Amino acid sequence: MTIAQKLLALAAIKTALRDAINGKGGELDVDSAFAAYAAAVAALPDGGGATVEWVAGQKPDPLSHFIVRFSGTELPASTFANNVAAASLEFDTPNLTSIGNSVFQNWTSATSLVIPGSVTSIGSNCFFGWTSATYLVIPDSVTSIGAQAFVNWTSAQTVDVLREAPAAIPVNAFTNLPASAQIRVPSESVDAYKAAPGWSVHASKIVALP
16 A cells, blocks of 8 residues: 555545544444554554554443554654544653644544643644643643644633743744633743743733642
8 A cells, every 4th residue: 555545544534433423424333433543543654653542432422532652752743633532632652752733633522631741842733623622731841832733722721831931832822712711830930921922922811830
């Protein structure tokens, strides 16, 4: 199978999984759909050995816990995009430093996110469209956040940013946070975040971590 064929196969399986979960495919069979999806992910030529595990919810509720197991340093772009079934995400990625563009885009059912403490770089659109997520933790290891990385977190209540020195971010990294959302940063860094490029547009939301 060529690289192009593998990518097309993965796209088709993602669509089938999404349709099954949305009730468009007749009888719901999340487990078999995801097994095919996971196999296709593992077959990607640039996947770096990434594997995934699906922990199904109780039917008829298919929402699930999604575990990424990966020994490499960078997750390739769009690897897990548009997984509308996953309610939560766990990383088993001890060497991960970079999450590529759009890797976890449009996880519309996920409710929270804790980024691993090994990660230094988050790509553009990486976590775009997590519309159900209320809580986000960005560790102090993260030094770079791409354009629109956290756009449309429209249910967000709390964003905890653990780094003392503000990471480099574009002005649109957090577009469409609710007015009531708080961005909590180290107490000694509140003024620095309120003045920093990209962060200053959210100055009214920036408060000290408890």
